[in-house]
Amino acid sequence: MNYTLPQIASQVRRDIVRMVTAAASGHPGGSMSATDVLTYLFFKEMNVTPENWCRSGEGIDQFFLSAGHISPVLYSLLARRGYFPVAELATFRRFGSRLQGHPSVDKGLPGVNQAAGSLGQGLSVAIGAALAKKLSGDPNTVYVLIGDGESEEGQIWEAAMSAAHYKVDNLIAMTDWNHQQIDGTTEDVAGLGDLRAKWEAFGWTVIEADGHDFTAIEQGFAEANRRKGLGRPVMILWHTEMGHGVDFMAGTCKWHGKNPSADQCAEAMKQLEETMGDFAL
Amino acid sequence: MKEFVDTGKKDTRSGFGAGLAELGNTNPKVLALTADLKGSLKMDQFAAEHPERFFEVGIAEANMVGMAAGMAIAGYIPFIGTFANFASARVLDQIRQSVCYSQTNVKIAASHAGITLGEDGATHQTLEDMGLMRMLPGMVVINPCDYNQTKAATIAAAAWDGPVYLRFGRPGVPNFTPADQTFEIGKAIKLNDGADVTVFATGHLVWEAIQAARILEEKGVGVDLIDIATIKPLDKEAVIASARKTGKVVVAEEHLVAGGLGEEIAGVLAAACPTPMRFVAIDDKFGQSGKPAELMAAYGLDAAHIVEAALSF
Structure with a gap:
């Protein structure tokens, strides 16, 4: 059966809330702000299937999640896309699970290229992977998602400088600009400021789009693809909302790394349509 | 006791440079990256002979570790070169997560290790790096003793499947081990x-x-x-x-x-x-x-x- 992107995204948000509720830990807020963009990425944008995925990325598009704490959205999408059984989502954060609290490669979960969790590292890794594609003549694209709060890490700006210096124009980097982090808003915590101006000053092509409107997401990726291959790395700043999709979780830092109670989970389920069938708990 | 003949003082970092240069000609998967220390790490020959496989990353060691990890995921064998302090303590978490925990085949070339770095003083004289590196699960730590052994160890590091921390020094020291040796990792x-x-x-x-x-x-x-x-x-x-x-x-x-x-x-x-x-x-x-x-x-x-x-x- 074919599902629409909003139907998939609704199921992914259900998965996220149910996973963190069952695990009594995890990071729902940023997972839900990134859900729509990553749903589009996995189901429409990337040239990769569960069948031809390989960690080396040879001959396929590659995705790196740098903000590893939003592992629930990654795991749900990989499962819903067919990388591993949906039933495995029930093992999230359990002892022995391939679905570690933050993504890892040591347990062999298909679709994961690199461990992430300690922030600020994934952009550098993606730049290395993109340069490797250029070296080997692979015309495919490398995608990476970083958090807005994550952009407070110094390594992000080391990487930003390097990508422009090396004209890494087969890379589409994305920021989930939901304006929230653990201790408050990104403005209150660290004065994140004008991300567009910052990335442009570092020599990047910057695109901004609504990260919750699938038409805008499609246009954002289309624009990014037009800007590839022109000698500059591309950054899409996705305007999003933390906890998007559930009214009491939306727009606040409170749900960055907190699990809902059973009652709150039940309330969230009323707001998110079950489309593809929940995994069994 | 057997005689050990000093064939002339040579720095171990030049042994690394010679090993890297040889790898450049024998293994097309070998890459080299440096954080503004190409000359100090003796990477000049590799850089001159294989400019497309050499990456000057600038003074950004954390980013260099990450880039190398990305290249290793793609099947390349990157050697990252900088002073030992900046190749270990400064980027410990990047090595821990992006290299060791992620099981990426990155080789860390750490020069100017120890007190023999000399005049630059304690900021640069790392005396902690072997401890930091050997604590990391999966990391191999090699500390060769002269030019010939460092060259051989560099070649062995490239053949090893997994992260390697290769530690060597700045000053000229006696070169006394065989020129034609094969370095066996893990062998006393x-x-x-x-x-x-x-x-x-x-x-x-x-x-x-x-x-x-x-x-x-x-x-x-x-x-x-x-x-x-x-x-x-x-x-x-x-x-x-x-x-x-x-x-x-x-x-x-x-x-x-x-x-x-x-x-x-x-x-x-x-x-x-x-x-x-x-x-x-x-x-x-x-x-x-x-x-x-x-x-x-x-x-x-x-x-x-x-x-x-x-x-x-």
């Missing part, structure tokens, strides 16, 4: 058989240990002398066998006692055959500016101190 190298005391040495201290062994033999003390070029994985069998034979162990290294080879060997021997030990290493101190030889003597890292330790049981 027996330099002399003796029955009275064991000396395990690594890096620049191996030559000092050879001088010490000569002096001790003249005094009638037979030295079982072993070059521990691979700090991790440690050749436990060789370590235990020698300790059992002599019952007295000296460990000499250009590193802090904390986290060093001595502690590593002590851990092995404590479990397998508790043996009295002496540590020729630096105890809980930073270095300072000075000439390499002067610093080695002042910090107790020379032949005289090894002799003293061996006679102190």
Whole structure:
């Protein structure tokens, strides 16, 4: 059966809330702000299937999640896309699970290229992977998602400088600009400021789009693809909302790394349509 | 005791540069990255011969580690080169997550290690790096003793499937190991058989240990002398066998006692055959500016101190 992107995204948000509720830990807020963009990425944008995925990325598009704490959205999408059984989502954060609290490669979960969790590292890794594609003549694209709060890490700006210096124009980097982090808003915590101006000053092509409107997401990726291959790395700043999709979780830092109670989970389920069938708990 | 001939002083970093240059011509998967220290790391020849496989990353070591991890995921064998302090302590978390935990095949070339870095002083004289690196699961730590061994170890590191921390130094030191050697990772190298005391040495201290062994033999003390070029994985069998034979162990290294080879060997021997030990290493101190030889003597890292330790049981 074919599902629409909003139907998939609704199921992914259900998965996220149910996973963190069952695990009594995890990071729902940023997972839900990134859900729509990553749903589009996995189901429409990337040239990769569960069948031809390989960690080396040879001959396929590659995705790196740098903000590893939003592992629930990654795991749900990989499962819903067919990388591993949906039933495995029930093992999230359990002892022995391939679905570690933050993504890892040591347990062999298909679709994961690199461990992430300690922030600020994934952009550098993606730049290395993109340069490797250029070296080997692979015309495919490398995608990476970083958090807005994550952009407070110094390594992000080391990487930003390097990508422009090396004209890494087969890379589409994305920021989930939901304006929230653990201790408050990104403005209150660290004065994140004008991300567009910052990335442009570092020599990047910057695109901004609504990260919750699938038409805008499609246009954002289309624009990014037009800007590839022109000698500059591309950054899409996705305007999003933390906890998007559930009214009491939306727009606040409170749900960055907190699990809902059973009652709150039940309330969230009323707001998110079950489309593809929940995994069994 | 066997003669060890110094064929002329050469720096170990040039051994790395020569090994890298050879790899450039023999293995198209080998890449090299540096953080503004191409000349210091002796990467010039590789860079000149293979400009498309050489990446000047600038003074951004964390980013360099990440980029190398991405290249390794794609199947390349990147060597990242910088001073040992910036190749270890400065980027410990990047190495931990992006390299070791992610099981990426990154080779870390750490030059100017230890107190023999000399005049630059304590900011640059890392004495903690072997400890930091050997704590990381899956990391191989190699500390070769001269130019020839460093060159061979560089070639062996490229052939090893997994992360390697290759530590070497700045000053010219005696070059005395065979030019045509094959370096075996994880294998201790027996330099002399003796029955009275064991000396395990690594890096620049191996030559000092050879001088010490000569002096001790003249005094009638037979030295079982072993070059521990691979700090991790440690050749436990060789370590235990020698300790059992002599019952007295000296460990000499250009590193802090904390986290060093001595502690590593002590851990092995404590479990397998508790043996009295002496540590020729630096105890809980930073270095300072000075000439390499002067610093080695002042910090107790020379032949005289090894002799003293061996006679102190």
